[in-house]
Amino acid sequence: MLLFLSLLFLSFPLSALSLNQEGLFLQRVKLGLFDPTRALSNWNERDETPxxxxxITCDKETRRVDSVDLSDSFLSGPFPTFLCRLPSVTFISLYNNSINSSLPVDFSPCRNLEYLDLGQNLLVGSISESLADLPNLRYLSLAGNNLTGEIPVKFxxxxxxxxxxxxGNFLNGTIPSELSxxxxxxNLLIAYNPFTPSPLPIRLANLTNLKALWLADCKLIGPIxxxxxxxxxxxxxxxxQNxxxxxIPTLLTKLKSVVQIELYNNSLSGMLPVGFSNLTKLRRFDASMNELTGTIPNELCQLELESLNLFENSLEGTLPDSIAKSPNLYELKLFNNKLTGQLPSELGQNSLLKSLDVSYNGFSGEIPNNLCAKGELEDIILIYNSFSGKIPESLGKCHSLGRARLRNNQLSGTVPEEFWGLPRVYLVELVGNSLSGQVSRRISSAYNLSVLLISDNKLSGNIPMEIGFLGNLVEFSASNNLFTGPIPGSLVNLNVLSSLVLNGNELSGEFPTEIQGWKSLNELNLANNKLSGPIPDEIGNLPVLNYLDLSGNYFSGKIPPALQKLKLNLLNLSNNMLSGELPPLFAREIYKKSFGGNPGLCNGLEGLCPKMGESRKLRYLWLLRSIFILAGLVFVVGVVWFYFKYRNFNKGKKGITISKWRSFHKLGFSEFEITDCLKEDNVIGTGASGKVYKVVLSNGETVAVKKLRGESKQEDASANYDKDEFEVEVETLGRxxxxxxxxLWCCCNTGDCKLLVYEYMPNGSLGDLLHGSKGGLLDWPTRYKIALDAAEGLSYLHHDCVPPIVHRDVKSNNILLDGEFGARIADFGVAKAVQGINKGTESMSVIAGSCGYLAPEYAYTVRVNEKSDIYSFxxxxxxxxxxxxxIDPEFGEKDLxxxxxxxxxxxxxxxxxDPNLDSSFQDEICRVLNVGLKCTSSLPVSRPSMRRVVNMLQEASVESKLKSNKKDGKLSPYYHEKACDDVGND
Known part of the structure; x- marks a missing residue:
């Protein structure tokens, strides 16, 4: 018996003998939470105290628990009510976990609490009004949860x-004035809640101790x-964002302690108030995206500002000289306004100016010489103004400069020699000025240069061979200048070069040899120069070349047969000295304009061959032609008779009238091959409008065939279109x-059967690949390439088609991928050509699109335009x-x-x-994510144009590689310093 009692004693938990009551309460807390990372692993029940x-922190004298801080511990489960059993606890923080229950109805056991932080969890339900009964509570955070209902009046x-x-919750109702x-x-921070639209409570002005008032995106209406x-x-x-x-009330200039004022993205109007000189501590002022007018008060420009953002308003007038006296000004953005006059000559002399953007205004005069006086200038963007004079010599010494965009001004004179060789510059844009002189050989020092755009100037001399040493160069455009001499052979070393545009110069010599390194070259334009010699066969081996223009030169010899391997959107070899037979693929009527003006070329294309002068030869040719025509007519009549007989015989067998076929590109296959392969075994997709077949042709080429349903009028919204989807798609893609x-290679429409024959995309649609079992194939560089490709396609539709085209059904399933994961926009069944698209007068009046991609304006109007495409993209x-x-069930009632x-x-x-993406690309991913957030702005007017989207995506890649992270200058308690922390802040 004694032995039994001894064993029973030994088996009794030691915790019951050693751990105090507070430790037992905390053990109950541990048991109620899921702890996947074992953050609470040292909560040992054998200890005497916790x-x-x-x-856990204890009072040094009483040894009682007074603080519980489990922030960022990856804990999940219900709110641990046993924490309130700790009699002396004054501090509880469960910040940034996954606490997923509703709040306790009664918080009275936590009576001694002074600090309670439950922010960034998954709390649901309403806010417990019993929190207001905690007499000592000084800090309460429930931010970043899924709380609903109203803010308790009892607060x-x-x-x-x-x-x-x-x-950051889902609180509704209005902001209770009782908070006053x-x-x-x-600190009152209740931003980003879907409150009922209502005015800002005037009684909040009674909070005379208030230091921070954050009411962004609270559905506020009426005046400030x-x-x-x-x-x-x-x-x-x-x-x-209200x-x-x-x-803007003049009384706001009485806020003598204010450091930051954010009023952007509202509908404020009128002029900026006078009296800003009172705001001696103001460092950031942002009133962008409003409807302000007038000029900028001088006193605003005398403040110690860090950032002045007034872009995308309707500001008029001049920029006062006093803005240059602001000692802390590092960012000045005034683009897209109507400002005129000159920039202050002292701008940059008194402050660490990093970014200057005054694009799309009417500024004139010279570029200030002191912009980089402190050696910090990174971006200078002056495009589309009327600046004149020379580029300042001081910019040539600005080694911090990354972007220099000076296009479409009236600049003249020579470019400073040192400017060409800036070591950090990655984008130089001097297009559309009157600059002269030569490109300096010092350009070899610009080893980060990615985009060099110097077209439409008066630059002369040879193109320096040192440009071929710029291993990061992606785009080089120097058209319409006065360059002479040969094309530098060193250019063939640029293996990431995508675009080489040198047309409209006086270049001479032969085409460079050994161009195998141009694996990324997409566009090659050497038109209207004095180049000579043969066209090299190697051009036909450039894998992604789409645009080839060598017209207006002195190229001679035969056309390389290897050019037939290229999949070109543009081919122009006209007005040269080429001779011999056309390669078989090009001996077609559709290529006549590509080879005109070459006297030695002849292959039966009318108008391409020289006319015979001798009358005897003409008579002989006329007789010979007549004989052939007569024989041809007899043959054609016979074929037609046989065809109609055969068609009547085979009418039940084939439902397609071949005479209805229309081709839009060169065809290397017969229409009969298509119809013979429309079998169920070849179906690769089925949609609402029909099936898609994969057809492998006899020449080895593969095409995709969309077979639409026989009825042209369907029992849905499409019945209201001016033309059925087939005609829309043919009309759109055909041009x-x-x-x-x-x-679109070709099409057929017999009424009973409608076929569209496309180029085959071996990797299918982006939607299927991204969300299917092969999603792992899409690493970030591939995804980025797809985004940029698709953006360029949409930009072409919106800006380069006449009239512009609105797709109206942009989605991942309508973005197809070729063998190299190059993206193509597809499915134009509901596209529309829009006249005057910029005016919005011809916007769409029929709802089209797919769930999850529809822009929010569909909720209140059916008159939408190209901005809806941008949202979908x-x-x-x-x-x-x-x-x-x-759309995902995980989102609940939300969309992506x-x-x-x-x-x-x-x-x-x-x-x-996406956790599957390599974290080394996080900076670039965040920049692209920011582009997506801009495109999905709820206000159509706030969405960038597709042309701007393309530029932002290009810059996202370049900046992530070449620019270090930098602060955005915001001073609010929710700002961050890392690049990815700027996501959504723009």
Missing amino acids: CNWVG GEFRRLKTLLLA NISTLE PAILGHLTRLENLDLS SLTGS IRHKNIVR GVVILELVTGRLP VKWVYTTLDQKGVDHVI
Whole structure:
């Protein structure tokens, strides 16, 4: 018996003998939470007290637990109510975990709490009003959860609360004016909640201790209450992304302590108020994306600003000289306004100016000489103004410069020699000026240069061979200048070169040899020069060449047969001295213009051969031709008779009338081959409008055939279109020539059967590949390439087609991928040609598109334009970045766009990016994600044009490689310093 009792004693848990009561409560907390990373592994029940456990702090004298900090511990489960059993605990933080329950109804056991942070979790349900009963609570954060309902009116009864954070939830109702009763409140941050549209409560001006008021995207309407100017301790005022109207109150200039004012993306109007000189501590002011008019007050420009952003308004007038006296100004953005006059000569002399963008204004005069006086200037963007004079010599010494965009001004004189060799510059854009002189050989020092655009100037001399040493050069455009001499042989070393445009110069000599290194070359334009010699066979081996223009030169010899291997959208060898037979593929009527003006070429194409002068030869040819014509007529009549007999015989067997076939490109196959291969075994896809077949032709080529349903009028919304989808797609694709638009080879329409024959895309659609079992094939460089290719295709539709074309059904399933994962836009069944697209007067009046991709304006109007395509393309970018479907049950009632915005606000960018992507590309991914967020702006006017989207995507790749992370200068309590932390802040 004694032995039995001894064994029973030994088997009793030691915790029951050693761990104190507080430790037992915490053990209950541990048991109630899922701890996948074993963050609580040292919570050992054999200890006497929990004071040495992770996240636990005890009072030094009483040895009682007074703080529990389990932030960022990857814990999940319900809210651990046993924490409130700790009698002396004053601090509880479960920030950034996955606590997924509703809040306790009764918080009275936590009576001693002073600090409670449950932010960035998955809390649901309503906010417990019992929190207001905690008499000592000073800090309360429930931000970044899924809380619903209204802010409890009882919150106005807090006695000592200093910070209230409720941002980033799903709270509705209105902002209760009772919050103005919390006289101790210093920080009120309740932004990004879907409140009922209502004015900003005037009574909030009673919070005289308030330092931060963050009400961004709270559905605020009406004017900004002038009485907010009485908040003399306010340091951060953010009312951005609302629907506020009226003018900016002059009383706001009484905020003597304010450091940052954010009013962007509202509907504010009128002029900027006078009195900014009172705001001596102001460092950042952002009133962009409003409807402001007038000029910038001089006193605003005398402040110690870090950033002044007034872009995309309707500002008029001149820029005051006093702006140059701001000692902390590092970012000046005034683009897309109506400002005139000269830039202040002292601009950059008194501050560490890093970025200057005054594009699309009417500025004139010379470029200030002091812009890089402090050696910090990284971006200078002055495009589309009327600047004149020379490029300042000082810019040639600006080694920090990364982007120099000076196109479409009136600049003249020679470019400073040192400017060509800036070591960090990756984009030089001097197009459309009157610059003269030579390109310096010092350009070899610009080893980061990726884009060199110097077309439409008066530059002369030889193109220096040193350009061939720039291993990062992707685009080189120097057309319409006065360059002479040969094309430098060193250019063949540029293995990432995508575009080489040198037309309209006086270049001479032969074509460079050994061009096998141009594996990425997409466009080659050497037209209208004085080049001679043969066209090298190696051109036919360039794998991605789409545009080839060698016209207007002195090239001689035969046309290389290897050119037939190219898949060209443009071929122009006209007006040279070529001779001999045309290669068989080019001996077609559609290529006549490609070879005109070459007297030695002849292959039966009328108008291409020289006329015979002798009358005897003409009579002989006429007789011979007549004989052939007569024989041909007899033959044709016989064939036609036989055909009709055969058609009547075979009518039940074949439903396709071959005479209905129309071709739009060179065809190396017979139409009969197509019809014979439309078998169920060849079906590769089925959609609402019909089936898609894969057809392998006798010549080894593969095509895709879309067979539409026989009825041209379907029992759906498409019955209301002016033309059925078949005619729309034929009419649209038949006239499009672009490397990123799927090619329509030919079509057939008999009424009973409608066929569209496309080039075959071996990797299928982006949607199928990205969201299917082969999604792992798409690493980030491939995804980026797809995004850029698709953007260029849409940009062509919107900006280069006459009239412009709105696709109206942009989605990942309508982006097809070739063997090299090059992207092509497809499926134009609901596309529309738009007259006056920029005016919006011819916008669409029939809803088209796919669920998850529809722009929000469809909810309140059916009159949409190209901005809807841009929104849909933004969804595609989000798909590429997140790897998620546009509609997913996991999102609940949200779509991908709302999920991304919510997750960014609540959890950060790491929870948005597809975890399968290599983290080494994170900087570039974040930049592309920002482009997607801009495209999916809820306001159509805020979405960039597709041409701008292409530029931003190109810059995203270049900047991520060549620029270091930098602060964006925001001073609010929610700003970050890393590049990815800027996602969504623009």
